[in-house]
Amino acid sequence: MIFINCPKINKQQSYLNKDSYLRERLQDDIRSIINTFFIFRCDLLKNGEIGGFLILKNVYCSFRNKENLLIITLSHDQSQLQLFTSNRTEEVDNFMNELKLNCIQEQTLTNFYKINEKIGEGITSEVFLGSNQDNQKFAIKKVAKAQLGHKMRDKQAKSLAEEIFIMRTLDFSNIPKLYEVFENDDYIGLVMTLYEGGQLSEKLSNLNLSQKQQLVKNLLETMNYVHSQSIMHRDLKPQNIMYKNKDPTSVDIAIIDFGFATNQKYQEHVLYNCGTLGYAAPEVQEYKEKQKMYTTQCDVYSLGIIIYEIFFGVHPFRNSISGSLTFNDKVKVPQSLKNLLIQMTRIQPKQRFTLKECLDQDFFRENFDSLGLDGLSKYSLVDSIYQKSLIISRKNSIEHSIKQEKMSKLESAKNKTINSTAAESKNILIKSQNQYDQQFQDDLQFNEYHNYPNDFNNLLQKRI
DSSP states (O other), rough: OHHHHHHHHOTTTOOOSOOEEEEEOOSSSSSETTTEEEEOOOOOOTSSSEEEEESSOOOOEEEETTTTTTEEEEETTEEEEEEESSSSOOHHHOOOHHHHSSSOSSSSSGTOOEEEEEEEOSSSSEEEEEOTTTTOOEEEEEEEEOTOOOTTTHHHHHHHHHHHHHHHOOOOSSSSSSSEEEEEEEEEEEOOOOOSBGGGGGTTGGGHHHHHHHHHHHHHHHHHHHHTTTEEEOOOGGGGGGSOOOTTTTTOEEOOTTTOOOEEEEESOOSSSBBBBTTTTTHHOOOOTTTTTOOOOOHHHHHHHHHHHHHSOOTTTTTTSOOOOOOOOOOOOOOOHHHHEEEEEEESGGGGHHHEEEHHHHHHHHHHHHHHHHHHHTTTGOOOOTTSSSSSTOHHHHHHHHHHHHHHHHHHHHHHHTSSOOHHHHHHHHHHHHHHHHHHHHTTTTTSSSOOHHHHHHHHHOOO
């Protein structure tokens, strides 16, 4: 039997308590789940009154043992619900696990998880490798709380509450699961799925066209699900796309960091101009107060930029803010991909394909085996004077066919020196040699580590 108590409290230290309330009229002695609601039911108390229920949206919970009783406390704003039981059954344990999945725990995170090395960081957060008592690994995101009275405290609290609620709402294999949330005076701790395969750019050099095609399909299917829930991510970029495992050719990915995510159906939003320069859609960057809110189409633009980078190795607008896409003819990709990218990155959101339309495009029906392109390395896709070589190593080794072509070029240069002076002949040969070697080196760096200037790389790391 679980007994219930509903005293009034005043919790000044709570950070994410918003918009919930206590109701009366409960029945029976069981609990049920309706969507994101828990309904607690109990027998009539001694005074004949019936308890209440709390909507578990950013509700706090804690667990403690006192004598022979397990005391479960749920609180929100100035309302508190206490559950007492002396019978620690499997059903009670399952019930506690459900609370952990849906509440914010006012308990010390390090009592349950070991915090290991840092694996990432943001403006106000750090991500650590963590493990529980069973040595299961997790990603633990610690968000430093703004101080009391700070002008950003309220906005940060609302943004965190939205991130937590959205992550608990989404249920898809390529989106990290949020297992538990802890809060103390200094930070919020989010315990999430750990992905150990690295960021998007780290495997691209290993992937052929077919694998990149599947990678892009996985990305679009994942975000199509997110959009089906009316949620927009608003910070899609290569750093927020992770591989699930370390297999060098695996394209099993996950989309992370829903810190800027919001539901487009909300009447009001915590943030408007947000995202990362270079990836945020024009309508997000240029949004002005009291305009009509943009939609999930903003993510389509960001994905178009990312897909361009996957295949062409550079940001499409590395030398400008935005504009029409141009394509490097040295990179051998089907026209269907170029058509898709053009439709995804149109300036006007209404003119862009939806993700559902993107997935129905010819690019995803291309058979690269039949085109004779599948299985080639990234370098062999470059249309240059060394295209005959199928494999060129990272050490810039030159295949026999390449050497032959180089010799042919040198012979041609020598013929031009027949009627030249010794000095002129030397200059012609050196110029020919340098021109060839420079082209060769430039093309070998194609698609290697997102070959931007350093200042451009720094620009893309910054959020608006």
